Amino acid sequence: MADKPVALYSRVVVALNGGPCDDRIVRLVVETARPTKAEIVAIHVVEIDWTLPLDANVADRSESAQRVLDSAEGIAERLRGTLEPVLVQARDVGAAIVDEAVERGADLLIVGLPYRKRFGGDFAIGRTVPYVLKNAPCAVWVVREPMPGEIHA
């Protein structure tokens, strides 16, 4: 699917993982959404393994999970923007992100791509980003984490 011009996005879902890239993604999405006053939904997915029921009290007891979204909300407010934080528990992170984007009718989905310094350093593509790229019914932006020594905005 061809990307729309930036100005036409009206509903953006942004997936946050609590990593160093979150700050950059939130800034990007707030600035992207500003011209059209696009609605922003920030989603953080807590993966629940099969030893626990899906609705186990995990995310609500985890301050760090709450902090991921609170921090994003704070950054958005400082940039005079707003976002709707959504905390989700799921077995599979990628599927939960895509499903949330579908349900909210998002026309842009933004995910971060972490960089791992171990073993000489490489982007940790993992399972989530390929799943989202393959299954999202809308434009997907992948924002990579800055590499060591890279000057980033």
Place this chain on the structure above:
Amino acid sequence: MIGGRRPLQGRKIGDRRVRVDRPHSPYFRYTGAGMLTAKEAATAPRTGVALVWSNLRRSLFGRPLSNEDEAEERLPKKLALPIFSSDAISSSAYATEEILRVLVVAGAAALTLSIEVAIAIAILLTVVSISYRQVCRAYPSGGGAYVVARENLSQTAGLVAAGALLIDYVMTVAVSTASAIQQIQSIIPAAYDYRIEIAFVSIALITIGNLRGLRESGNIFAFPTYLFVALAIGIVVIGLSRIVTGTVPVVPPQPEVVRPGVEVLTIFLLLKAFAGGSVALTGVEAIANGVPAFKPPEAKNAANTMVTMAFLLGAIFIGVTVIAHAFAILPSEDNSGGPTVIALVAQSAYGQASPLFYIFQGATALILFLAANTSFNAFPRLAAILAQDGFMPSQFAFRGDRLAFSWGIVLLAAIAFGLLFAFNGDTHALIPLYSVGVFVCFTLSQTGMVRHWLAVREPGWWWRAIVNAFGGLLTLVVLLVVASVKFRDGAWLVLVLIPLLVLLFQFIHRQYATSRRQLALRPDQVVAAPHREERVVVPINGLSRAVVQAVNVGRSISPDVRAVLVVDDHAYAEQVRDEWARQVPGISLVVVESPYRALTGPFLAYLDVLDQAWTPDKDAPITFVVIPEYVPRHWWERILYNQSTSQLRRALLGRPNTVITNVPYRGEEPAVFERRGRLDPHTPPDSSGD
């Protein structure tokens, strides 16, 4: 909390997810491990009255600002100049007049010396400004003379400077407001009769402006200051060019003008003129007090603003004095309602019928009102620093909704208006009180800076120390002159007030130190679990749901619970006793009959008796007095209830080993009391038999 606990089905089988509710989200934000930061909604009003009050405050002062907004509240130089310099620059509107008013008694020839006096004051201004530039750089945390004197001389010297500064700021508001009203009189003579009302309105408006926050007040007040500066420079340029070209206009004589006297021109008279004109220096220190209010780099921006301010003040002051002399302008009689010297100077430059003249008069009145604004910024900041150091009540360090030091602002407004009211709005009666405090500060800060340079010895310290030493000496001389020549006119009052303020500061400091000592834990102290026994006493006035709730709270504190009914009606006591035995079994009821009808006294006496009856070899127990309290639905109902409760609470406050616990009953769960079993703690709720 899991949102509904109902998994949402995804697009594919097996892709299920659960949305998690975030109940903290509207009110708080997690900002660290175990750390919550309140959002604006957490401070939202919860009652109707609070909502009305909040809306009123919001419409008057604007929406509350968070601490994060502080960076945006910092002032750029173009806004800081009018905020912190309007006091100093506005002095040029009346300093020349103060010189002429003294010299005129020695005849017209003596007025020639007004220029020399003005130049001497300008030199003093230069030295003081250079010194305060150094204060800005050396003490970027602000506080000006107080901090410099405290750090380099002694705490008492710092407090003297602080006292003098606070007096100065109050005077600035009063003097500049009175002077502004005089300017209005110059174009509308009838304004004289309404000077107190005008003063009240202007002080109230400036107070509201400042309670709206630093930046907003800067935006509001910048325009009049720049307008005054532009028009005053216009006057100086036009006036000087006319002097140079020899086209000096004839200023028509005013009926209210002071007639030149025939006194001999003595050195004392010259010094008095110098002292009078030195009011031009008031407000110079304000920038050094407010360095943290500047945008980064704070110290550099403050120092540069100081230079701009000194240049503008010096140019306008000398220019106006030269023009007044060249055009043979004389001041008007006190309280005559005649035009001011600056008004006549403006008239001679722009022409009496010119719109520019009227605009300038308006701008002069405005900048004089706004000179008060400088104090409204500096006074609360200094009060906050003093409060942080424990020399003023701690409320002065708290910042209000708009990040302004609200307590300091309101206190300044109240005192300044009270002063104007007491002096009936007369500027000249107030000016003798004015410049003494300023020069006390100047002298102390310069002396402190000399010691600072001697201590730090950084590159260039010696010339900085020389400048400060020269400035200190000069300002000390001026202080002695000002204090001696104005002593009888009212300067003595300041010399009495400063020590009184210092004593007050020290008294407050001692109080805080004492309470801190009493509350402090030793660093080596490890707090052990309580070892004293506890007992609960519930004062009651009968049997009610509120009483039952209080008794149940008491049971959760200790098994030793007793209710005490103080009563003057024996029959009523018997009735309550019967009901109590039937409905609250297991809790003893003590009836204290009070034939003298007092309630609090017999209850306290009963507690004393309990204490005395305690086993002497055991530590005294902690007595929890659990007071049932009915919470009425409406605020106006409060006068109908709980009067004796409040009285009892007050009486118990200082009692040793006694904890007062209020148990409010709001009537939310009447069903609880309708279940028979809930009154008995030993009967589980499920076995109530309903």
